Amino acid sequence: MLASKILHDDEVFLGSDELIISKTDLQGRITYANRTFIRLAGYDEEALLDKPHNMIRHPDMPKGVFKFLWQELQQGHEFFGFIKNATIGQGFYWVFANITPDFDSKGRVQGYFSVRRSPSAEAIKVIEPIYKNMIEIERRHSKPDAPHHSFSYLNQVLDSKRVSYERFVMQLQAL
Amino acid sequence: MKRLIVFSFVVVPAALLLLSWYRSTLSLELAILSSQVYAGLGFYLYLNSRSKQRYQELSKVLNQAAQGELHHRVTHIKGYGATSNVAWAINELLDFVETYFKEVKLCFQRVNKQDFSREAKTTGLPGDFSESLKSINIAIQAIKENAVFTERNDLTSQIHELNLQYLRRDLQQSESDVQSIQLDIADVDLIAKENNIIAQESSQSINKMSDNLHQSTENIAQLQQQAEALSKASGAVSKALKLITDIADQTNLLALNASVEAARAGETGRGFAVVADEVKNLSNRTKNTATEVHDVLNSLNAQVEIIKTATQTSNTLSLQVTQQLDSFLQLFSSLENSALATSTKVATVAEHASSAVSRIAQVIYKQNLYALLEEEITHRSDDYFDQECTPLEHLREKTRHTAPSCQKMFDLVERYCNREEDADSLIKQLKQIEAD
Secondary structure, X not given: OOOOOOOOOEEOOOOOOOOEEEEXXXXXXXXXXXXXXXXXXXXXXXXXXXXXXXXXXXXXXXXXXXXXXXXXXXXXXXXXXXXXXXXXXXXXXXXXXXXXXXXXXXXOXXXXXXXXXXXXXXXHXXXXXXXXXXXXXXXXXXXXXXXXXXXXXXXXXXXXXOOOHHHHHHHHHOO | XXXXXXXXXXXXXXXXXXXXXXXXXXXXXXXXXXXXXXXXXXXXXXXXXXXXXXXXXXXXXXXXXXOOOOOOOOOOHHHHHHHHHHHHHHXXXXXXXXXXXXXXXXXXXXXXXXXXXXXXXXXXXXXXXXXXXXXXXXXXXXXXXXXXXXHHHHHHHHHHXXXXXXXXHHHHHHHHHHHHHHHHHHHHHHHHHHHHHHHHHXXXXXXXXXXXXXXHHHHHHHHHHHHHHHXXXXXXXXXXXXXXXXXXXXXXXHHHHHHHHHHHOOOOOHHHHHHHHHHHXXXXXXXXXXXXXXXXXXXXXXXXXXXXXHXXXXXXXXXXXXXXXXXXXXXXXXXXXXXHHHHHHHHHHHHHHHHXXXXXXXXXXXXXXXXXXXXXXXXXXXXXXXXXXXXXXXXXXXXXXXXXXXXXXXXXXXXXXXXXXXXXXXXXHHHHHHHO
């Protein structure tokens, strides 16, 4: 359904007093979506539950970012990042996402908890061209290798700024 | 309400059916109507059980949250109908609570690893949640500053400790160095004093030698004069001998004439001739003796000449020696003076060394006391009854031999250890002692 959708530049915005909250199981299937999520993405609850979370993934998002996201989560770390999501209609919205592993009472990871906050507009201006370059790099490589190459480019950018990924996105969000 | 439902949906249709059965006229319409009524009743009962199920679902999520499991949510809310708002409200509350606790937990997990870069994100959370996270961020900042301060403090105290440790070691080295200098100086002083005595003794010996030499020079001069006199006397004797020789020659001539006259007189003159012979013999013997004496005199003269030359040489030599002795005497006198000056100087140096030793000892003592004080401050127990300050005892013995300022300081530290002085008064009095 998503693939067939034509995406236009209709941007919708997450308010600074709002949070998008969702939960997934270990495989990334949605187990909970809050009302803000439902409203912004435009799907109703039933359409979201049990679906893979990447159903709202926007084609402008480089795969390298998600590769890093899963890498961090699997090490038990939290992830911060600027994510462009697609709506059911022809729009998109930017978020500053924080994804953390969800532990059960025995300390085992039983899913993931994602809180998306309103991103800094200045941050989007900085991150968008970087993502564009990453997408460009991914296009030049075969599908399995693409995320690896675009992620190394991101690391080069960070190295040139002498900053860690997390520090970089935190500084951007503070702009 | 329930009674009304039971009455209208169960009792009335049942009565109608019974009536129609009694009349044996069960019409199709009535059958349809009653079946519809029972279907409606069945649907009502179904709805009632769904609603109960949803109610159970809501209370289950709330109970789980009450037990600390904040990650459960109510889902499939579409079927909740009128209660869906309640379901969403429960979800939203849980979203805020869970997000809040996640933020707090994630921040402090990092803080525990000395990572202060992770701030709690306040964006999107309402009211007290957001306010509380802001306070937590302020607290994290304070923890960070404290950690930085503690780290810095720790570092400076380590450096300080290192410095103190080596300062004390170096000071002790200096103290023993100065002490050995003191011993060496005492030796130098002894040598200088010995030199002084030797120079004095040498000076006295030279003086005596000089006196003796002067005496000897005078004796030689006297000897010279006497040799001169002897030479003159020998000249006079020579003259006298000439006269005697001349007289002897004339006597010989007279004796010759007498013997000639005696020979002319013949026999009568024979006796006279004997006399004349005897006179001749006498004059010859006189002349011979005079010649012998003259020879002796000549040899004497030669001896006197040798003596004269020898005394002349002696005189010159002794004059030279006297001059050399005089310069020796001056030399020894200045040697004596310089030995005296050395001794005086050494006494001053010894005095300085001694005061350096006591000053260094004082510094070492104070350093030890400061170190002990720091130890006490660092490890001071909050337990009022745990007041042991045993290391102080090691210094008590040394205190007796130190300056009054050190004793004052010891007393002050002891009072502080015994909690008779507070920190402010400790610092104030320490400053006072150091300033004095």
